[in-house]
Amino acid sequence: MNRSYQQLFQHFPKEEKAFIEQIIDFCQQADRTYSYRLTPFLNPKQDEIAKSIAAHFQLRYWSSRNLIATEYSRGIIAPDYYMLDEDDFEMSMLEVLYPRKYATLTHSQILGTLINRLGVKRQYIGDILLEKDHTYVLLDKRFVPLLMSEVEQISRMPVSFEECAVKSVVVDVLSDASLEKILISSLRLDKLVAAVFRLARSRASQLIEAKQVKVDYLPITQVGKSLEVGQLVSVRGFGRVRIKEIVGYSKNGKAKVEIEVIRK
Secondary structure, eight states, X not given: OOHHHHGGGGGSOGGGHHHHHHHHHHHHHHHHHTSOEEOOOBOHHHHHHHHHHHHHTTOEEEEGGGTSOOSSXXXXXXXTTOOOOGXXXXXXXXXXEOOTTTOOOOHHHHHHXXXXXXXXXXXXXXXXXXOSSOEEEEEEGGGHHHHHHHOOEETTEEOEEEEEOGGGOOOOOSOSOEEEEEEESOOBHHHHHHHHHTOOHHHHHHHHHTTXXXXXXXXXXXXXXXXXXXXXXXXXXXXXXXXXXXXXXXXXXXXXXXXXEEEO
């Protein structure tokens, strides 16, 4: 790989090396063939990385997040001549229909069923939107026929799917997250997880070492990892927390941290 491309790796987490190589390859293809390339669904951190690498190659970058404000999005990398066609994102939105008065399907139940029944990687399924009266799945349009024919139940609940226009779905921007303030001696990962989810430090450490904890969508096993303002920590089975701001310090030196948290 060209030395100038190698320098790109210095600016991003080493855990994203394989993803960065993929985006560099997309950029080289777009530059060489003078045509656009479409990414799989990306988390917000990957979306930022892809946009930055495309800029390095002096290519244009569009995110489907500008079309619909989902957490996971697809990106188009293209030369200057390209005019955006929203159909090029190759996404389909389907409503999940089921008898809601008997039970409520969860995000993990739906995602697990789709991955297992369709036999696809997570990167080809975008968001699962759990609205008050509706549930939607955003995915790569190539898998819609397979979804329609193969998935008839989710967690023993009979389901069917109805395709709808992506733009017709209004994503609820009001998050279920609550703003809270905590006192913590340091922004170590194990201390934050323990404080936010009211766990013993030993239990928090076990979860981290068992790869049940992600920081900015990447699994982390380093118990003492130092965190920064703005980072997102997800703990399987417990929820997620974003560090919003360090608002001050107590008399004994503990940090007063404002967090945005969703507990399961």
